Amino acid sequence: MFDSSTACLAGTSIAISTLIRRDTGTIGIKGVKHMAKFYLDTQSQPEVGNQIHDSECSQLPAREQLQYIGSYSNPQAARTDVKMFHEKVSYCPHCLGQ
Numbered sequence: 001m002f003d004s005s006t007a008c009l010a011g012t013s014i015a016i017s018t019l020i021r022r023d024t025g026t027i028g029i030k031g032v033k034h035m036a037k038f039y040l041d042t043q044s045q046p047e048v049g050n051q052i053h054d055s056e057c058s059q060l061p062a063r064e065q066l067q068y069i070g071s072y073s074n075p076q077a078a079r080t081d082v083k084m085f086h087e088k089v090s091y092c093p094h095c096l097g098q
Contacts, residue, residue, distance in 0.1 A: 037055035038071075039068055040067045040069050042066065049088025052082060052096065057095035
């Protein structure tokens with residue numbers, strides 16, 4: 001399912017090992033986590049507070065209710081930043097299920 005190849009960065013002798021999926025043509029770099037985009041529901045709910053969602057969540061609230069948090073390698077890092085500004089923060093059970 002994967003083809004392995006090596007790519008060189010322009011002007012350097014550093015090689016990066018990549019994986020190319022034959023079925024979708026997507027490229028991934030071994031050992032590098034892909035960053036996901038996270039959003040915060042600005043409408044706090046009594047029991048769960050503000051919920052963090054992945055950008056591809058099927059239950060993502062309306063755009064007017066969302067605040068972009070940023071791109072992170074994991075939802076825990078996004079939560080750490082949000083906790084500086086919001087006391088009660090939780091993960092969306094549909095997309096982050098934690």
